[in-house]
Amino acid sequence: MREPLKLYDLAGADERVRFSPNCWRTRFALAHKGLPCETVVWRFMEKDAIAFSGQGKVPVLVDGTRHVHDSWAIAIYLEDTYPDRPSLFGGAAGRGLARFVNQWTSEAVHPAIAKVVLPDLVDILHEGDRDYFRSTREAAFGTTVGALRAARDENIAALRATLRPLRSTLADQKFLAGDAPNYADHVAFSAFLWAHASTPVKILAEDDTLNAWCDRMFDAYDGLARSLPAAA
Amino acid sequence: MREPLKLYDLAGADERVRFSPNCWRTRFALAHKGLPCETVVWRFMEKDAIAFSGQGKVPVLVDGTRHVHDSWAIAIYLEDTYPDRPSLFGGAAGRGLARFVNQWTSEAVHPAIAKVVLPDLVDILHEGDRDYFRSTREAAFGTTVGALRAARDENIAALRATLRPLRSTLADQKFLAGDAPNYADHVAFSAFLWAHASTPVKILAEDDTLNAWCDRMFDAYDGLARSLPAAA
Structure with missing residues (x-):
């Protein structure tokens, strides 16, 4: 071992x-x-x-x-x-493109999700973290938690629009990386786990085809992500 | 032959x-x-x-x-x-991820570029195409060519923001696919050629690091894209 x-x-x-x-x-x-x-x-x-x-x-x-x-x-x-273990990228081209998915998720998806989840996220934090978190995030977004909460419906709509290329890609294939997940799927799905843990708000509509991919990612790796409690 | x-x-x-x-x-x-x-x-x-x-x-x-x-x-x-010729994707994971770049380019980048180039694009069309093109595009965007021209500065700013994940990815690697271009690079760069051929407006700022990747793509494949005249 x-x-x-x-x-x-x-x-x-x-x-x-x-x-x-x-x-x-x-x-x-x-x-x-x-x-x-x-x-x-x-x-x-x-x-x-x-x-x-x-x-x-x-x-x-x-x-x-x-x-x-x-x-x-x-x-x-x-x-x-650990090159002898299953590859995270599936080769040089896959590594290059996974970097793009990484950047798209960090720079387009995360800010859009943050605007939706921040108002509830503050409540799940350890009390010692709350003031730090609220002040740094309000400064980063140039707004207040209260204003984000008030604009939630339009922020959800904007997030769903941002997710469009992910949605259309996954309409035709099981995972971003094809038939099995790789690091690109890890990165993109982790953004959804952030919302899952932070807010009871459903960031996807019930009939969103992305739900099927999320289910596959919850099941992947022996259900690893199922250890994460959903926000109440 | x-x-x-x-x-x-x-x-x-x-x-x-x-x-x-x-x-x-x-x-x-x-x-x-x-x-x-x-x-x-x-x-x-x-x-x-x-x-x-x-x-x-x-x-x-x-x-x-x-x-x-x-x-x-x-x-x-x-x-x-033609599986024995150089791969467009570099394997199954690369194919899956190239599909994502394809969808992101078509669904996020193309609409943002269209808003910038349409006013000038009408002028380069064959005269038999102009009425068809103008009416279908004005309907698609729910606006007029004149209104797009008036909003050009803000549309350029929005386009540059949309390109952010492409920019940050290519700050650290030569091509989307890594050390050499593949189909993901073809797709993303082709959007820039659309602007190059259609409008004299520079969609990238002079100091944008994406210019270096564009230069590499103009040079690629024996300078294939250099056959395309820039809009006057």
Whole structure:
């Protein structure tokens, strides 16, 4: 048995509520590689616990004496360090294109989801994280949690429009990567887990064909994501 | 020598002005596969010339006794029919992800570019195409050419924002597909050729890092795209 890797993983007040989409990317990547992993509950106020990584954000992965931070850097590390295990990318072209999905998800989807989930996300946080989170996010979006809540319907509509290319792609194939998921699916689906954990609001309409892909991703890797409680 | 394939290719009044991004996708795919091709100048009013394909849009590719329409279907046809030639996708995962780039380009980038280029595009069309084009596009966008021209600055800003994930991806790698272009690059770059042929307006700022990728794509395949005159 190899020593499990260790992942610093953002949690809410309830430590089962692992709501960080960037940490979920790493959870899926580790499962895809078949690498056992122990998560370490981490909250925004615990900067000291990850100071060894030279920065203040999760995911931080510890692999024996080595550590890596930033979800994309971790994916590249895992792919290059464990080349004999199932590939996260399926080759050089797949790696290049997974980077595009990574950037589209971070730069187009995450901001659109954030506007929908932030008002409820504040409530699931550990009380020590709430003031930090609210003030940094309100500054980042140039608005208030109250204003986001008031504009929720239009923000949901904008999010659904942003998801259009994902929807049309998955109308014709089971996963972004084709017949089986790879890192591109991990990245895109992790954004949905963020919403799942943070808000009872349904970001997809009931008849959205993306629901079928979400179900497949919930089932993938022995139902890994089913450990995440839905927001009440 | 094999018989050249035949591609029905949309042209402006000047038949060198091949402005259709969907036809450029096929031009690049054929060059990537090393398949010789003759283009047939086609204009919107010439529906009869492609009636054999069972529909009214280009690209239509004729390969001996076979014909295929729709740029994605053509790419799949070429990949599956000529598997011993350089791959358009680099494997199953690359094919799946290229489909996502295809959909993102068609559904997010093309509408954003159209709003910028339509006012000038009308002027490069064959006179027989102008009324058809203007009326169908004004209906599609629910606006007029005049209104699009008046809103051009904000439409350019919106386009540049839409391109953000492409920009950040290509800040770290030479092509979408990594060290060499594949069909994902063909699709995304063809959108830029549409603007190049249709409007003298620069859709990218001079210091946009995407310019370097555009230059690489102009150079690719023995400078194939340099045959396209820039709009005056």
